[in-house]
Amino acid sequence: MAAAPVAVALAAAPALAGRVALVTGAAQGLGLAIARALGEAGARLVLADSQPAVQEVAAAFAADGLAAHAVVADVATEAGWQRMLQAGCDAHGFVDVLVNNAARTASTPLWDISVEEWDALMAVNLRGCFLGCRALGAHMRARGEGGRILNMASLAGQQASAATGLHYAASKAGILALTRGFATELAPDRITVNALAPAAIRSPALDGLPEVRQQALLGAIPLGRFGEPEEVGAAAVFLASGAGAFITGATLDVNGGRLMR
Ligand SMILES: NC(=O)c1ccc[n+]([C@@H]2O[C@H](COP(=O)([O-])OP(=O)(O)OC[C@H]3O[C@@H](n4cnc5c(N)ncnc54)[C@H](O)[C@@H]3O)[C@@H](O)[C@H]2O)c1
Known part of the structure; x- marks a missing residue:
């Protein structure tokens, strides 16, 4: 029988086979969904979180046949990033996909944000993203095999909203600047x-919001429904895969048309 054409063989391979992805804030929420999507696309995983519960998530992933290793670490510190990178190298040899997902979300009215709350949120959301891009960017650069970094921004960083705190919005706007800066550098x-x-x-x-509030939110979404965490995961797989190779410094909106730019 004739051998299958190479293109067909490649197309059949999982999109992220051979990749090692480090996802921060993977103990719950979007980080967990993104990690699962990357794993199901063939990546080996390092799941990082400040909550020890991330170890149970990694164990559940492993039970499903995914190659997942957990590390408890704080993204706000350089020592935390050393731990995460070391864990990735120990478990899988290297890391070539980073998802900077861990964040604090807050809705404190701007008049009530204390200096301590401002600094604590910025340390996780903005400094954490900066330290992660720098630590993993340096690792990927030294390895010489390319790589992918995905930073979790938010609609809150793109337009004014009373629903989220101004410190949160400022951190997410700052992440867009970090994304462009590191994209240029790397x-x-x-x-x-x-x-x-x-x-x-x-x-x-x-889901916990009153029905009337949910309906009001739905009214502002052209696609007429809320998104699912798995749909954010699918967008992450696309950007991390070979299909995303010519996209850098970009912001991919996953918002049902809530904001069109
Ligand atoms: N959920 C949404 O609708 C939405 C919308 C826009 C943007 N985002 C962004 O997506 C990301 C995930 O959101 P989510 O709703 O899943 O959040 P979440 O609060 O449910 O989960 C955040 C995770 O980050 C971890 N974390 C917090 N501080 C940490 C630290 N210092 N070090 C390590 N881990 C830490 C938490 O333990 C938690 O597991 C965030 O960056 C958020 O800003 C979410």
């Missing part, structure tokens, strides 16, 4: 850096 090394900007994704918090 492009010569075939490392792409992009942002995902979700909005209106179904979550326990959203």
